[in-house]
Amino acid sequence: MSHEILTPTEMGEADRLAIAAGPFDGMGLMRRAGAAVAAAVLERFGGAEAADILCGPGNNGGDGYVVARLLHEAGVPVRVWSLGAPRQGSDAAIAAAECPVTPKPLSDFAPAPASVVVDALFGAGLSKALDGDAAAAIERCSRAGAPVVAVDLPSGVSGASGKVLGAAPRATMTVTFFRRKPGHLLYPGRALCGETIVADIGIGAAVLETIRPACFQNVPALWRERFPRPGAASHKYARGHVGVLSGGPTSTGAARLSAMAAARAGAGAVTLLSPGGALQVNAAHLTSIMLRRADTAGEIAQWLDERRPGALVAGPGLGLQDEVGDMLLSLAGIDGGELGNVVFDADALTHLSRRREEFLAAFQMPGTPQRVLTPHEGEFARVFPELLADDGLSKLDRARRAAALTGGTVILKGPDTVIAGPDGRAAINANAAPWLATAGSGDVLAGICAGLLAQGMPPFEAACAAAWLHGEAGSRFGPGLIAEDLPGLLPPILREISDLPEGR
Numbered sequence: 001m002s003h004e005i006l007t008p009t010e011m012g013e014a015d016r017l018a019i020a021a022g023p024f025d026g027m028g029l030m031r032r033a034g035a036a037v038a039a040a041v042l043e044r045f046g047g048a049e050a051a052d053i054l055c056g057p058g059n060n061g062g063d064g065y066v067v068a069r070l071l072h073e074a075g076v077p078v079r080v081w082s083l084g085a086p087r088q089g090s091d092a093a094i095a096a097a098e099c100p101v102t103p104k105p106l107s108d109f110a111p112a113p114a115s116v117v118v119d120a121l122f123g124a125g126l127s128k129a130l131d132g133d134a135a136a137a138i139e140r141c142s143r144a145g146a147p148v149v150a151v152d153l154p155s156g157v158s159g160a161s162g163k164v165l166g167a168a169p170r171a172t173m174t175v176t177f178f179r180r181k182p183g184h185l186l187y188p189g190r191a192l193c194g195e196t197i198v199a200d201i202g203i204g205a206a207v208l209e210t211i212r213p214a215c216f217q218n219v220p221a222l223w224r225e226r227f228p229r230p231g232a233a234s235h236k237y238a239r240g241h242v243g244v245l246s247g248g249p250t251s252t253g254a255a256r257l258s259a260m261a262a263a264r265a266g267a268g269a270v271t272l273l274s275p276g277g278a279l280q281v282n283a284a285h286l287t288s289i290m291l292r293r294a295d296t297a298g299e300i301a302q303w304l305d306e307r308r309p310g311a312l313v314a315g316p317g318l319g320l321q322d323e324v325g326d327m328l329l330s331l332a333g334i335d336g337g338e339l340g341n342v343v344f345d346a347d348a349l350t351h352l353s354r355r356r357e358e359f360l361a362a363f364q365m366p367g368t369p370q371r372v373l374t375p376h377e378g379e380f381a382r383v384f385p386e387l388l389a390d391d392g393l394s395k396l397d398r399a400r401r402a403a404a405l406t407g408g409t410v411i412l413k414g415p416d417t418v419i420a421g422p423d424g425r426a427a428i429n430a431n432a433a434p435w436l437a438t439a440g441s442g443d444v445l446a447g448i449c450a451g452l453l454a455q456g457m458p459p460f461e462a463a464c465a466a467a468w469l470h471g472e473a474g475s476r477f478g479p480g481l482i483a484e485d486l487p488g489l490l491p492p493i494l495r496e497i498s499d500l501p502e503g504r
């Protein structure tokens with residue numbers, strides 16, 4: 001699967017590079033784009049009585065004129081509704097001239113019953129909010145409930161951010177070209193695209209060597225090579241040791257969920273560090289997970305010094321007391337030789353928001369542990385309010401900025417989880433299902449991530465793998481899922497992604 005994601009600007013670059021390399025010129029690419037859309041319309045909506053093609057003034061509209069001509073040639077009754085003539089001499093103008101159907105003004109468009117609408121108003125060139133005749137046409141389309149096939153993107157959806165600018169139709173199907181854009185995977189755009197088809201229009205993958213995209217759909221190919229596998233002579237500590245900090249006696253469940261998840265993700269040993277008051281309750285619920293009493297930052301530091309774990313989960317159920325904040329701050333600045341990686345989740349993120357400058361200063365100290373931060377949108381808003389307030393930033397941009405600010409890997413959670421590394425790489429997760437929106441699910445994600453980090457997986461890859469495994473487990477289980485189910489769902493998925501020969 002081609003998992004690179006291109007911004008609209010990068011897609012423009014792909015277009016230019018492909019035209020320069022040949023064999024297709026701009027008109028050739030447009031003809032192939034239109035042909036891919038027409039084929040999809042005929043395949044899925046071949047029974048439609050008519051097709052209404054909405055054409056904008058740019059190249060997206062140009063694709064629309066190609067679709068109109070091809071559907072007309074295939075015997076489909078076609079009506080073309082134009083928002084304005086394409087610029088003279090443009091490829092779109094050539095496509096319009098080649099189209100045998102005379103366009104009518106878009107302001108007159110009313111979807112006919114049993115017709116399919118092809119939305120070719122705007123694609124990558126969307127530069128401002130939809131208004132006037134375009135917005136009115138989309139509104140009429142939505143009211144009529146006609147099926148919509150979007151060319152490149154539903155018009156009004158920003159390809160860069162997935163945000164709706166003004167208005168956008170809810171497409172049944174979107175046909176995009178060469179590679180997906182962020183707007184196909186980030187909400188609300190993702191929901192408006194319907195099924196997305198990526199069509200090959202003759203742009204060679206070689207253009208990617210020049211463009212060097214830094215954003216990917218989160219698929220196993222992105223991290224599979226770095227996925228840990230135990231060697232034949234491995235032992236439990238060699239497979240990675242994870243520490244998990246437990247909260248007090250009434251809030252221990254979150255840490256146990258993380259601990260179980262870390263173990264299922266392959267860590268050879270997991271220790272729960274529990275305050276004395278919570279030892280009994282933790283002991284009553286743990287079997288393979290080890291338990292160690294640690295009441296103070298000093299006792300935690302002593303354990304780290306003794307055991308030197310590969311990763312620590314800090315935050316789930318931990319509490320918001322000031323001394324917890326002090327302890328977390330000391331962990332952020334600890335020697336990376338004593339503690340390889342920290343996953344800051346849940347309450348740790350609230351402490352981070354309260355003492356941001358101190359944490360950021362600790363993160364900048366050389367030789368401190370690598371970090372993964374796992375905010376949901378509410379936590380993100382607390383820690384990075386200035387990024388949330390900036391309307392110009394997409395979810396992808398926000399995760400990247402947060403990663404750059406903290407020098408860590410950020411998993412910005414949600415239905416369209418974005419993983420961003422401090423080096424600018426980013427991935428958008430697309431395999432999660434809403435069954436994961438259940439209490440404790442995030443604690444499991446933090447634990448999976450720590451389990452992979454402790455086994456030596458680099459943070460960006462570990463974070464991507466964790467989000468994918470978590471999404472896969474939730475989607476496969478479906479309705480009725482609770483967080484306790486998730487760790488136990490991992491083994492068959494791990495087996496599938498491992499290189500073990502069949503049957504072993």
Ligand SMILES: NC(=O)C1=CN([C@@H]2O[C@H](COP(=O)(O)OP(=O)(O)OC[C@H]3O[C@@H](n4cnc5c(N)ncnc54)[C@H](O)[C@@H]3O)[C@@H](O)[C@H]2O)[C@@H](O)CC1
Nearest residue numbers: 015030033058059060122123124125126127128129130152
């Ligand atoms: N990049 C590529 O490789 C290819 C692109 N193709 C098509 O070309 C499209 C991009 O074409 P363009 O760059 O011409 O962009 P668009 O056709 O998306 O829109 C550009 C025009 O619309 C105007 N505009 C933008 N937003 C508006 C709004 N809200 N209200 C009114 N006017 C608005 C712009 O000022 C410009 O005149 C792609 O989405 C795709 O459909 C295909 O032809 C095949 C190849």
Ligand SMILES: Nc1ncnc2c1ncn2[C@@H]1O[C@H](COP(=O)(O)OP(=O)(O)O)[C@@H](O)[C@H]1O
Nearest residue numbers: 413414415432433434436437439440441442443
């Ligand atoms: N609608 C959704 N679709 C897919 N995944 C979701 C959805 N809502 C939440 N999730 C995922 O579920 C997890 C919830 O984590 P979080 O909000 O921290 O929960 P908790 O704090 O209860 O553990 C995250 O991984 C998030 O990405």
Ligand SMILES: [K+]
Nearest residue numbers: 119122153155
């Ligand atoms: K469109």
